[in-house]
Amino acid sequence: MNTAKLIREVPSLRIRVPNERDVQPNGRFVLYWMIANRRTRWNYSLQRAVEWAQELGKPLVILEALRCDYRWASDRLHRFVIQGMVDNEAALGKSPVTYYPYLEREPGEGSGLLAALAANACVVVSDDFPCFFLPKMISVAAKQIPCRFELVDSNGLLPMRATDKVFLRAYDFRRFLQKELKPHLFELPTANPLIEVKLPQLENLPVDVIKRWPPEDDVSLKQVADDLSEFPIDHSVGKALLSGGQRAADRQVKIFLDQRLSRYAEARNQPQQEVASGLSPYLHFGHISAHEIFASAMEHEQWSPDKLSEKATGSSTGWWGTSEAAESFLDELFTWRELGYNMSSKRGDYNRYSSLPDWAQATLAEHAEDPREHTYSLAEFEAALTHDELWNAAQRQLVREGRMHNYLRMLWGKKILEWSPTPQDSLAVMIELNNKYAVDGRNPNSYSGIFWVLGRYDRAWGPERPIFGKIRYMSSDNTARKVKVKEYIEKYGPNGQRDLF
Structure with a gap:
């Protein structure tokens, strides 16, 4: 797939501002509060934070925190997230970015951390995710952040704000995608927004902040991922079959494309065959991007945009111009997956x-x-x-x-x-x-x-x-x-x- 002409600025349609405060040019750094897109690649939110840091000539701080009192908190979910933090620590270790991984040990222990960091920030950037407790958390945070606060949509190929309509049938949404998606295929996020980027290095985080909310290091992150007994979470729900993190997600993509995709259309409904992609946990926790999966799948298919059909028929096959198996997978990844984002981003009662x-x-x-x-x-x-x-x-x-x-x-x-x-x-x-x-x-x-x-x-x-x-x-x-x-x-x-x- 030719990526030479891809737009490298975050499209404005993917950015919304939940407060009415100005950029604070005298702040010490730009803060990226990583809450849903828990990855360092193909991440519009990180890309936007880098843009701000370059424009203002400021260091970039990434806060990735994990509270312990979310509903259904368990060893299974905590372990998956923390394994992703281990990968992020490794990926950011040699970059100019200051990574701040924080794990809450008691309910409410992390309260005030975001506000304390935001008080030193020029701009705060975070992830626009329309589900679970995150929208409410963002609403509360917007009132506490004293500078410009931006939310960035890095969820799927179609920006959630590309339509105001709630689609009631997959056929109608698919037809809309076939009419409107093409321009967005040339707005993929930068694969690695930190490569060859020059940013000033932050000398140190505020002493009072790290003293009250000590960040983890790579050793402690690995230790707690293996033993979560100190956290007040549900220990009866044990670890999942899959491990979390960017590296595990990369392996899963390779397994799927090399070993399973060719059988996907005909065998995905067979319980005794392992043909499904296995990528939905990584997509949910943001350890991989739908954009990166799209790029990898299309490279595997030797696809180019000129293979797209000119007709928006609403059919689940034939529009992408790929193999039948890939068409079936892309329909699941984009039509059905993003149909859910359409609903949850526009109806507050999506779960009722x-x-x-x-x-x-x-x-x-x-x-x-x-x-x-x-x-x-x-x-x-x-x-x-x-x-x-x-x-x-x-x-x-x-x-x-x-x-x-x-x-x-x-x-x-x-x-x-x-x-x-x-x-x-x-x-x-x-x-x-x-x-x-x-x-x-x-x-x-x-x-x-x-x-x-x-x-x-x-x-x-x-x-x-x-x-x-x-x-x-x-x-x-x-x-x-x-x-x-x-x-x-x-x-x-x-x-x-x-x-x-």
């Missing part, structure tokens, strides 16, 4: 039952009193104590590994709807289990999957069924007829540990 389409709420209400042959509590769902072996296997994979096969995740949700006393109860169970155990949970894309179970981005289906009404129906028996699951059930049985792949 009220956000469901009117038709879905109506049909579920009509069948809310239908008899349920089986009903389970949250604890029973969590412990995989249902009558359904396939469902239990999928739940055990989620608990053990921090992931679930994508096709079975749909079945998993449909059965929770069928076996819950009310549709509202089913939503609460799905959110709790997904966000507690899935490494890629708490994300716009994962909320899309949960709410799809209840009708979001879907249409009314017939015949009308008990409990489901006009909501799309799935069953374990039909799933077992469509895809091979015998070995999957054995592997994720109560005692099954046999390696399938």
Whole structure:
């Protein structure tokens, strides 16, 4: 892919200012508060912070902090984030940037750190992420930061502010992308915004700040990543199958492109084949950029922009001008993933039952009193104590590994709807289990999957069924007829540990 003509300035459409304060030219440094794009490459936020540092002739400080009182805080999630911090420490060690990794040991211990650093800053730059507790945290921070505060959207190929419309169907959003995305393909972030960049070196951080909030070093970061016992988090949720960080993300991209992509279109729905990209946890925590994945995939495909179709048909294949397998992957990465960002960035109730389409709420209400042959509590769902072996296997994979096969995740949700006393109860169970155990949970894309179970981005289906009404129906028996699951059930049985792949 020819990158010679790519624009190297952060597009203004990706920048928003949540306060009304001016740049403070007498500040000691530019501060990048890294909260979602936890990486040093292909990162518009870091690129914007570098631009400010160059323009003002000031040092750059990167604050990457991890609080311990976020909901669902656990060894699984903490470890993944801290492994990313280890990689960032290594990547920034020889750069002119001052990296400030901070880990909170007690709830509220880190309160005041951002304000203390911002008091010495000319400008503060952070990440614009429209989900979980981050929007509320940003709103509170905007009131405390005494200088210009910018949020930068580095989430996907399409800037979240490129449209004011909330799309209700994937087809409509895909058609919009095919009409509007082309200019943004030439606005990729700089691969490494710190290469050959000359910035003044900060002599030292404020003594009172580092004394009250001591930063970690590379040794302590590695130690706590291996032993998180000192943190007041949920230690019952153990480490995930995958490790976190930029380097692990790089390996995952290479594995996917070299070994899996060619089979993606035909085998991605087969639970007994490891064909999925495995990249969603890294995308969620910002350890890799969708832009970098795009560039790597297109280089692998030997693609050039002149292969794009001129027609915006809304079809999931044929527009990119790549292999069928790559078309299928790109549709997941951009249509379905960014559809979730479209919703969460424009509707404050994206994670509430009220956000469901009117038709879905109506049909579920009509069948809310239908008899349920089986009903389970949250604890029973969590412990995989249902009558359904396939469902239990999928739940055990989620608990053990921090992931679930994508096709079975749909079945998993449909059965929770069928076996819950009310549709509202089913939503609460799905959110709790997904966000507690899935490494890629708490994300716009994962909320899309949960709410799809209840009708979001879907249409009314017939015949009308008990409990489901006009909501799309799935069953374990039909799933077992469509895809091979015998070995999957054995592997994720109560005692099954046999390696399938």
